Amino acid sequence: MHQHDLVVIGAGPGGYVAAIRAAQLGLNVACVEKEPALGGTCLRIGCIPSKALLESSERYHAARESLREHGVKVKGVDLDLGDMLKRKDKIVSGLTAGVEALFKKNKITRYQGHGRIVGPGRVDVLSSRHEGTEARRHEGEAAAGSTVSMQARHVIIATGSKSAPLPGVELDGDRVGTSTEALGYSEVPKHLVVIGAGYIGLELGSVWCRLGAKVTVLEYLDRILPGMDAEIAKEALKLLTRQGLEFELGVRVTGARRDGKKCVVTCEGREPIACDRVLLSVGRAPCTDDLGLESVGIRLDERGRIPVDDHFRTAAPGIYAIGDVIRGPMLAHKAEDEGVACAEFIVTGYGHVNYDAIPGVCYTEPEIAAVGKTEEQLKEAGRAYKVGTYHFRANGRARSLGHIDGRVKILADAQTDRILGVHILGPRAGDLIAEAAVAIEFGASAEDLARCSHAHPTLAECLKEAALGVHGRVING
Numbered sequence: 001m002h003q004h005d006l007v008v009i010g011a012g013p014g015g016y017v018a019a020i021r022a023a024q025l026g027l028n029v030a031c032v033e034k035e036p037a038l039g040g041t042c043l044r045i046g047c048i049p050s051k052a053l054l055e056s057s058e059r060y061h062a063a064r065e066s067l068r069e070h071g072v073k074v075k076g077v078d079l080d081l082g083d084m085l086k087r088k089d090k091i092v093s094g095l096t097a098g099v100e101a102l103f104k105k106n107k108i109t110r111y112q113g114h115g116r117i118v119g120p121g122r123v124d125v126l127s128s129r130h131e132g133t134e135a136r137r138h139e140g141e142a143a144a145g146s147t148v149s150m151q152a153r154h155v156i157i158a159t160g161s162k163s164a165p166l167p168g169v170e171l172d173g174d175r176v177g178t179s180t181e182a183l184g185y186s187e188v189p190k191h192l193v194v195i196g197a198g199y200i201g202l203e204l205g206s207v208w209c210r211l212g213a214k215v216t217v218l219e220y221l222d223r224i225l226p227g228m229d230a231e232i233a234k235e236a237l238k239l240l241t242r243q244g245l246e247f248e249l250g251v252r253v254t255g256a257r258r259d260g261k262k263c264v265v266t267c268e269g270r271e272p273i274a275c276d277r278v279l280l281s282v283g284r285a286p287c288t289d290d291l292g293l294e295s296v297g298i299r300l301d302e303r304g305r306i307p308v309d310d311h312f313r314t315a316a317p318g319i320y321a322i323g324d325v326i327r328g329p330m331l332a333h334k335a336e337d338e339g340v341a342c343a344e345f346i347v348t349g350y351g352h353v354n355y356d357a358i359p360g361v362c363y364t365e366p367e368i369a370a371v372g373k374t375e376e377q378l379k380e381a382g383r384a385y386k387v388g389t390y391h392f393r394a395n396g397r398a399r400s401l402g403h404i405d406g407r408v409k410i411l412a413d414a415q416t417d418r419i420l421g422v423h424i425l426g427p428r429a430g431d432l433i434a435e436a437a438v439a440i441e442f443g444a445s446a447e448d449l450a451r452c453s454h455a456h457p458t459l460a461e462c463l464k465e466a467a468l469g470v471h472g473r474v475i476n477g
């Protein structure tokens with residue numbers, strides 16, 4: 001029986017960060033991960049590889065389409081998809097190796113295999129040999145097919161999520177697939193049908209559209225990006241449509257299957273669509289299979305998540321859960337913040353996450369980013385608010401970049417002027433939103449933001465102008 005202070009199940013952004021923070025605080029920490037590479041969905045088959053492909057496909061597209069406006073003439077632009085995919089894989093392996101190095105540095109014992117809770121303070125690791133690869137040995141790793149038993153005062157479940165299935169959609173791990181397959185198509189599809197206009201559908205739909213595929217996005221709702229500010233989502237729809245993505249809104253997909261080398265997608269009240277690849281992106285579901293939750297009396301909620309209190313405590317004493325497996329947005333940084341807060345709570349009795357200040361970014365071109373409340377949420381809550389808007393086309397830096405689409409929209413409390421929400425559609429929105437998150441975290445007013453010096457010429461000036469706009473005092477516009 002191996003003894004540890006803390007066992008973390010799952011080495012994604014939630015789990016590995018929790019493990020490191022707990023080790024920093026002096027605990028003897030073990031982390032169980034079934035995959036050979038650390039880093040979870042985010043590093044291996046999510047955020048990072050998708051961003052690599054988004055960047056590469058954008059470069060390809062720019063070389064073909066938009067460099068001319070800069071007076072740069074490029075002849076004979078060719079796509080080497082194999083090289084593009086190799087670059088992505090190299091970025092992933094570099095980062096996952098980095099997490100391994102962090103584990104060593106922080107003296108975290110790594111177990112490779114499936115972690116299962118077998119009673120209070122007890123976790124078994126069921127080791128499995130990965131097909132096609134020789135099982136790598138780690139400190140504390142069980143031999144293939146065997147079980148290692150551990151005892152720990154504290155256990156954190158950070159097992160993440162997987163693609164949610166859709167009844168009727170027959171995934172075949174190839175032509176009808178999820179984001180995992182869409183990160184590695186061996187050739188550019190002629191026609192890709194994307195089911196669901198959320199983050200994944202729009203990001204990966206953009207990648208393949210830029211590389212030359214006809215992309216049709218089918219969305220059940222009458223809008224894209226549910227949960228995002230409606231006005232911003234509407235403008236994003238216009239811009240993405242202009243780029244060549246085809247959207248069919250208000251369409252309920254009832255099935256998809258492979259048919260020889262083709263695929264057929266069926267929808268309610270519409271002719272079936274023939275295509276050569278299907279990407280299912282209708283959300284994600286928590287991973288709780290075979291975790292042994294019943295052995296400690298943990299029952300899932302109606303959406304398959306592990307219920308926790310404000311300190312990530314489950315119904316079972318000493319067992320905590322963080323990240324995609326609990327309530328809240330399924331975002332890597334939300335899981336990271338919870339990992340830190342949970343480790344700190346275990347050791348110090350304190351640990352906190354401010355769910356009102358968690359930004360979200362969709363890496364389309366232009367990027368779409370948000371933090372805090374949407375206009376719809378404020379209306380529903382009956383809260384009086386003021387709006388300040390500033391368009392990138394009036395900003396010198398945006399003009400010099402040649403990225404003038406989009407806007408910054410700031411929502412502030414009508415009485416106190418406190419910033420309640422910031423929504424950005426435009427160049428580098430994902431980086432710009434950091435300022436807004438800090439402002440919300442510090443309880444800033446629109447006036448505070450407007451009075452902070454912003455370097456010129458920068459895109460960030462659009463935030464300052466939008467903050468001035470809350471009081472009708474925009475300078476350049």
Ligand code: NAI
Nearest residue numbers: 196197198199200201219220252253281282283284330361
């Ligand atoms: P999502 O929840 O963002 O969007 C799913 C979409 O599918 C919704 O618009 C929904 O209305 C639609 N849908 C559901 N059933 C449908 C049907 N039968 N027919 C047509 N449309 C249907 O889910 P997505 O894009 O799969 O992302 C999953 C999670 O991963 C999200 O929570 C997201 O936050 C996260 N993620 C975050 C990224 C980022 O931070 N950049 C990137 C990718 C994913």
